[in-house]
Amino acid sequence: MINEAPANLWLMIIALAVSAYLLKMFGLVVLGSRQLPKVFDRCLGLIPAALLSALVLKDTFSVGQSLVFDARVAGFAVAVVAAWRRAPLIVVVVLAASATALLRAI
Amino acid sequence: MSETRRVVVSSLTLSGAVGIFALSFGVASVSAGASVWQTCALSLFVFTGASQFSAMSVVGAGGSMVAAYGGAVLLAARNLVYGLALSSSAKSVAGNLPRRLFAAHFVIDETTALALGESSPKLRKIAFWTTGIGLFSFWNLGTLIGALAGSAIDPQKFGLDIAFPAAFIVMLMPHLRSKLGRQAAMLGGALCLISISFLPVGVPILLAASAVLVGVRNDQ
Numbered sequence: 001m002i003n004e005a006p007a008n009l010w011l012m013i014i015a016l017a018v019s020a021y022l023l024k025m026f027g028l029v030v031l032g033s034r035q036l037p038k039v040f041d042r043c044l045g046l047i048p049a050a051l052l053s054a055l056v057l058k059d060t061f062s063v064g065q066s067l068v069f070d071a072r073v074a075g076f077a078v079a080v081v082a083a084w085r086r087a088p089l090i091v092v093v094v095l096a097a098s099a100t101a102l103l104r105a106i
Numbered sequence: 107m108s109e110t111r112r113v114v115v116s117s118l119t120l121s122g123a124v125g126i127f128a129l130s131f132g133v134a135s136v137s138a139g140a141s142v143w144q145t146c147a148l149s150l151f152v153f154t155g156a157s158q159f160s161a162m163s164v165v166g167a168g169g170s171m172v173a174a175y176g177g178a179v180l181l182a183a184r185n186l187v188y189g190l191a192l193s194s195s196a197k198s199v200a201g202n203l204p205r206r207l208f209a210a211h212f213v214i215d216e217t218t219a220l221a222l223g224e225s226s227p228k229l230r231k232i233a234f235w236t237t238g239i240g241l242f243s244f245w246n247l248g249t250l251i252g253a254l255a256g257s258a259i260d261p262q263k264f265g266l267d268i269a270f271p272a273a274f275i276v277m278l279m280p281h282l283r284s285k286l287g288r289q290a291a292m293l294g295g296a297l298c299l300i301s302i303s304f305l306p307v308g309v310p311i312l313l314a315a316s317a318v319l320v321g322v323r324n325d326q
Binding site for chain 1: 181
């Protein structure tokens with residue numbers, strides 16, 4: 001997965017930094033204590049659930065635009081079990097990486 | 107133990123734990139093709155973990171910068187809600203306008219949770235700032251160490267391409283506690299898997315965001 005850094009990566013980082021700051025600042029400084037509609041609030045709260053789950057599946061089962069089933073699946077399974085048992089993040093990552101690396105080495 | 111001390115200890119403990127998280131971000135980000143500088147810039151200036159992870163995950167998979175940016179901004183949108191939640195005590199937490207503009211950079215999951223966990227304005231202020239500054243320091247230190255370590259080894263050989271999904275799984279777990287969260291996660295995951303083969307890389311992540319609409323019909 002080692003790629004050359006794309007030339008416009010810096011641009012993306014700057015745009016993201018500005019946007020992230022504006023979002024934080026907008027709520028704290030501009031909008032004040034105005035209430036958002038309940039529905040809006042609830043939908044914003046669900047973004048991490050929807051996106052994180054999509055990111056997990058993309059990073060485990062795809063390379064570019066093709067669906068694949070490779071050594072990462074072992075790491076994925078191990079990570080799910082470890083996270084389910086509330087292992088600390090570093091333990092989850094190390095166990096998952098070891099499972100994937102082991103399968104690749106065999 | 108005094109109240110102040112209790113707040114400071116829990117803020118710093120959390121900050122240290124998050125530093126470990128940052129290690130894995132540093133490693134994963136350089137494995138996905140960012141330089142050490144770019145990785146550190148993300149932690150210094152974007153400073154909202156899930157968005158940083160998401161952006162580099164899409165870049166690493168060869169997605170466009172627009173797709174990487176889009177997913178990351180969607181994930182950062184919840185900070186707006188945190189800002190709103192904190193704004194009722196913004197004056198006591200951050201004081202005058204310039205201070206509030208500075209404080210805004212530190213409006214993230216952890217600072218919001220710890221600040222709003224306190225009832226007195228004084229303890230809220232202490233919780234917000236010790237968590238904000240402590241976490242910022244550990245997050246950036248962890249990122250730097252991780253990025254340096256990551257560029258010294260072959261990530262594929264050590265199975266480090268699984269670091270992104272492993273971190274995402276850990277971040278996802280608390281959201282699966284509610285029924286709505288589980289529905290959004292299932293629908294989002296399904297939309298992503300179905301569309302991977304025909305949408306440009308990274309765009310399925312944006313499509314997955316439409317799964318939040320499960321929140322519309324549920325009124326409680």
